[in-house]
Amino acid sequence: MLNNKTVVLGITGGIAAYKSAELVRRLKKKGAEVFCVMTESAQQFITPLTMQTLSQNPVFTEMFGKVHHWNVEHISLADRADLLLVVPASANIIGKVSSGIADDLLTTTIMATKAPILMAPAMNVNMYQNPVTQRNIKNLKELGYRFVAPGCGDLACGYQGQGRLADLDVIMDTVEGLVEDNKPLDRKKVLVTAGPTCESIDPVRYLTNRSSGKMGYAIAREAHLMGAEVTLVSGPTALKPFSGVKLISVRSAQQMYEAVLKNFEDSDIVIKAAAVADYKPSEEANDKLKKQGGDLVLKLTRNPDILAELGQQKKSQILVGFAAETKDVINYATEKVKKKKLDFIVANDLTKEGAGFASESNIVTLIFSSGEVEKWPQMSKNEVARKILSKAANLSKEKECEGIG
Numbered sequence: 484m485l486n487n488k489t490v491v492l493g494i495t496g497g498i499a500a501y502k503s504a505e506l507v508r509r510l511k512k513k514g515a516e517v518f519c520v521m522t523e524s525a526q527q528f529i530t531p532l533t534m535q536t537l538s539q540n541p542v543f544t545e546m547f548g549k550v551h552h553w554n555v556e557h558i559s560l561a562d563r564a565d566l567l568l569v570v571p572a573s574a575n576i577i578g579k580v581s582s583g584i585a586d587d588l589l590t591t592t593i594m595a596t597k598a599p600i601l602m603a604p605a606m607n608v609n610m611y612q613n614p615v616t617q618r619n620i621k622n623l624k625e626l627g628y629r630f631v632a633p634g635c636g637d638l639a640c641g642y643q644g645q646g647r648l649a650d651l652d653v654i655m656d657t658v659e660g661l662v663e664d665n666k667p668l669d670r671k672k673v674l675v676t677a678g679p680t681c682e683s684i685d686p687v688r689y690l691t692n693r694s695s696g697k698m699g700y701a702i703a704r705e706a707h708l709m710g711a712e713v714t715l716v717s718g719p720t721a722l723k724p725f726s727g728v729k730l731i732s733v734r735s736a737q738q739m740y741e742a743v744l745k746n747f748e749d750s751d752i753v754i755k756a757a758a759v760a761d762y763k764p765s766e767e768a769n770d771k772l773k774k775q776g777g778d779l780v781l782k783l784t785r786n787p788d789i790l791a792e793l794g795q796q797k798k799s800q801i802l803v804g805f806a807a808e809t810k811d812v813i814n815y816a817t818e819k820v821k822k823k824k825l826d827f828i829v830a831n832d833l834t835k836e837g838a839g840f841a842s843e844s845n846i847v848t849l850i851f852s853s854g855e856v857e858k859w860p861q862m863s864k865n866e867v868a869r870k871i872l873s874k875a876a877n878l879s880k881e882k883e884c885e886g887i888g
């Protein structure tokens with residue numbers, strides 16, 4: 484969330500300026516206070532009135548215009564900003580800022596602020612690839628400016644290539660990451676698994692489960708926001724990972740096993756939120772199975788138990804499992820903590836309303852290796868994720884201290 488954060492949004496003269504209107508709406512929805520600064524060219528593409536209405540604040544366009552209050556405008560905006568965004572960023576503004584030019588309200592505010600600055604360039608592919616633009620971006624990056632690279636595709640100018648404004652989802656993810664002050668997982672490597680696995684019967688059929696992946700994706704997102712380097716090993720889902728999270732896509736339990744083991748040694752915290760199939764068809768048919776008279780009996784074989792294997796190989800990692808059950812949740816979960824050498828397990832009762840697979844919220848109980856039990860009330864999956872990660876971060880810190888002591 485961006486509650487209590489002030490975002491100064493600079494808008495420059497490009498076709499993608501219209502997208503800044505939607506960006507303001509999204510920033511406001513997340514709780515940010517937004518002040519727009521528009522260059523003269525930007526006002527050729529979108530009106531200050533639109534931005535004023537959406538931001539619910541005055542829009543700043545002139546260096547030497549009428550003052551809104553006694554403060555010098557560019558200094559007051561520069562000081563108030565928790566983040567300064569330039570969306571879209573024209574080739575012109577990138578060049579000007581890179582050269583230290585401050586000849587209008589936006590460039591002067593950029594020069595005067597100590598807040599992080601994030602630019603999202605949008606321009607014709609040739610303008611973007613022009614060595615001068617590339618050199619300017621490189622210069623600014625070296626000076627600590629952040630960029631969200633433009634995407635590829637059809638451009639408004641009729642060209643094709645890299646130059647269209649990055650997806651607003653990606654810009655929003657980056658914004659949230661930049662204003663997050665609380666980074667207890669800084670320099671930690673977190674490995675998360677999510678989603679279901681699919682076990683092939685033949686080329687068109689498979690066995691799977693109802694996992695949506697939402698819990699694991701929320702953990703990956705929050706871990707990234709808390710400063711961790713995150714690897715997400717995911718079975719097939721309809722979700723898009725948070726930008727900045729490294730995604731490894733897998734289908735079967737065997738593939739998930741291999742991907743997780745490959746990344747395990749290097750991880751500090753491992754959270755296994757995936758719903759991994761315990762069994763797979765003993766044989767995968769090369770051709771589609773034909774309908775026959777009578778019943779079909781499928782023989783199933785055990786899949787590797789990823790969590791148990793990690794428990795065996797565990798050194799200093801914090802290992803967290805999930806238990807999704809429909810009865811006797813606490814007993815099953817407690818047994819799993821011991822058997823698989825987990826630091827703690829997150830148990831959820833799939834029969835409870837507001838908990839489990841496709842739900843936006845979850846109701847969980849944590850069971851620690853010490854035997855301690857914590858029951859949490861219903862919370863959004865993002866909140867649950869953040870609290871789980873805080874517990875894991877504390878345990879990891881305790882382990883580090885033991886190591887030193």
Ligand SMILES: Cc1cc2nc3c(=O)[nH]c(=O)nc-3n(C[C@H](O)[C@H](O)[C@H](O)COP(=O)(O)O)c2cc1C
Pocket residue numbers: 494495496497498499522523524525572573574575576605606607610
């Ligand atoms: C129709 C039109 C579309 C433009 N689109 C872009 C664009 O997408 N990106 C860009 O860098 N410049 C674009 N320009 C050029 C800029 O508007 C021009 O460089 C201007 O000086 C930018 O000023 P500013 O950076 O102060 O906003 C466009 C110009 C026109 C006339």
